[in-house]
Amino acid sequence: MFKSVPFKSRKLRIGLLAAIIALALLDFAWPRLVGAPEGKPEEPRFPALKPLTNESITPAPTAISPGYQPGLKEFWDSFSKAVAEAQPHCQIGLPPDFQGVPINSFSNLKPGFNYRPDLVQVSTEDVDDLRNAHSHFVAKIPELAPQLPFAKGTKGIVTTASDNFMPVLIVSLRALQRSGTKLPVEVFMESQAVYEKEVCEVILPTLNARCLVMSEILDAVPNRIQISKYQLKVLSILFSSFDEMLLFDADNLVMEKPEDLFSTEPFVSKGLVTWPDYWASTASPHYFTISSQATPSPSIRAASESGQLLMSKSLHTPTLLLTTYYNIYGPSHYYPLLSQGAPGQGDKETFLAAALALSKPFYTVVTPPKTFGFHSDAGKNFKGTAALQHSPLQDYQYHVLKNSSITDPDKNIPVAFVHAQTYKMDAAAIPDIFNSEINTRIFGSRERVVQLCGRDVEKQMWGDALYTGCQLEKGFRAWEGKKGICKKIGRVYKFLFN
Structure with missing residues (x-):
């Protein structure tokens, strides 16, 4: 339960209450105003926002948001130090005249198709530097993994959103509620600058969701490593209180009750489920040398689409730590190594790559x-x-x-x-x-x-x-x-x- 705080202004309370009552009346009236069919709706209707009371308002984040696990700042201190110590020192990139990586539809590939594009500009010395940094971080994982705090045995849903994406997220959360789920949702925001009091403390709780501000953890160890929008998705998993979680993008509509996904195979035994993209993998051969793997045929599995992901921290904390490492050095190194400029280049290939590098179990949807x-x-x-x-x-x-x-x-x-x-x-x-x-x-x-x-x-x-x-x-x-x-x-x- 969220704690309650009194309003500082009676005038503000009366004004907000009046606004909510007006919205409640609009909830009843808007189908008629826009000409929508009257009578029984085609899908479940959600109630209007509950009237504001002292008990229904949660406090703005203070030292640490409700939902963050004790010890998370200490973990981030240790983890970010290990990541900084394993920073690659080389620079890599795509050719100046880069016209795009050759894209093959995965469904058209024949078994045994072995062509893998090699476009990333990286010298033998650079590969050695990247491999040494990678090995250094992987060697730290057994020490770091037990330090990650989360509530063992819990299940929930995780997403990220900026203030500009909040209206889009509400649409997705209503679709999620329509699936029949009772699971709580953690909505991660980059900083206090995008935190919206009314959205986070009034609107989202009606959808069983709460806001968490990442900067409260990140700022505890300032300037050690650079964080940008590319890392927010993986950091939301890392910082989440949940053990087993469904991650989905704010523009993704959930059709299936998530509880069913957690309680059945393949998730029960694999602990990591990913979904395919339309295309074949375009990972550079150099990545597999860097991560000490044999180079696989692109026909084994498709590239990944990370608009949704299932992960168990109990089974995959090491995978999550290496995934985070890949994303922190993603824009500079691992995104071009894993995608070589393919459509959607970003975090999407890092989850499966980390599991493969550590020989951890996973399941990739074949359909x-x-x-x-x-x-x-x-x-x-x-x-x-x-x-x-x-x-x-x-x-x-x-x-x-x-x-x-x-x-x-x-x-x-x-x-x-x-x-x-x-x-x-x-x-x-x-x-x-x-x-x-x-x-x-x-x-x-x-x-x-x-x-x-x-x-x-x-x-x-x-x-x-x-x-x-x-x-x-x-x-x-x-x-x-x-x-x-x-x-x-x-x-x-x-x-x-x-």
């Missing part, structure tokens, strides 16, 4: 992602808007256990995530984008969406954006000064669905 999208320019061009990732439960049953009851994997392995990464469901921004370049359903036909997801997830997504734009029109810092948000998103919703 390739499908795509939602729409045809533009009078049907001439297809624009992909979302990657559909599949359930590891049925994927494992079919591809590993050879379950004969799964006769058609294309139909019997359900969609677990819809990663809507092209158009962000920000109710203040999406209407203008819709009017200028979309003017149709962004996931394609209702029939195909229902066929793949079992329901019209696009309608639910737009409905959640509508709810956010109307219920919380004054609720986000990113929307300050913007007018007519509810009316604009309402017009789009009415155009699409009425």
Whole structure:
């Protein structure tokens, strides 16, 4: 439970209470205002924000946010020191005339395909420097791993968001609630500068979520290592209080109840589940020399897509520490080594790379992602808007256990995530984008969406954006000064669905 603090101003309390009551009335009225169907809704409705009381407000973060484990600052001190001591001293990069790494669709690769591009500019001396630094850090892992504090046996959901992404995250959290989950959510923010009191202390608790500010840990050891946006995802896992967790991006829609993913294979025995990208791996051969591995065929498994990830700290703390090392030196070294400029270069390849380097168990979903999208320019061009990732439960049953009851994997392995990464469901921004370049359903036909997801997830997504734009029109810092948000998103919703 969160502790409560009294309001400093009775005037502020009365004003906020009046605003919440107005929003509650709007929750009842907005379907009629925008022409949405009356009567029983197609999907569960969420209650309006609870009236503000002294008991319903949590304090802003002080010395350390509720949810951080005791000893985390001390761990970060030891860990960051080990990372700094294992810093590579060389510089690497892609050629000045780099035109892009050759990309192969993984589904088209034949078994035994062995071509691996070698584009990273790195000398023999640089490889030796990187290998020595890598070995030095790996040797520290047995000492560091037992120091990482987390609440053993706990399960939860982890994500990151800046203030600009908060409206998008609310849409995803409503989709998560629709899955039926009871798991708590930890929302990590980079610093106090992006912390929003009303969002974190009023809105998110209604969705079983809380905010955690990373700078409270990072600033305990200032200037030792450089942290940027690239490292926030892996640091959210590292700093989370949970043992077993689902990590998902703020623009990812969860279709399957996460509790089911934690309690079944392959997660129970593997402790790490990743999902595939469309493409073959483009990791440099030099990476495998640096990490003391044989160079694998690109046809063994696809590149990774890290919009979602399952991890157990109890089973994979060493993997997590090496993943964090890869990300801290990611922009300078390991991102080009693991992707060589491929689409989406960033943290996505670091999780699986660390598990392989340490010979830890994992499971990569075999079923390739499908795509939602729409045809533009009078049907001439297809624009992909979302990657559909599949359930590891049925994927494992079919591809590993050879379950004969799964006769058609294309139909019997359900969609677990819809990663809507092209158009962000920000109710203040999406209407203008819709009017200028979309003017149709962004996931394609209702029939195909229902066929793949079992329901019209696009309608639910737009409905959640509508709810956010109307219920919380004054609720986000990113929307300050913007007018007519509810009316604009309402017009789009009415155009699409009425």
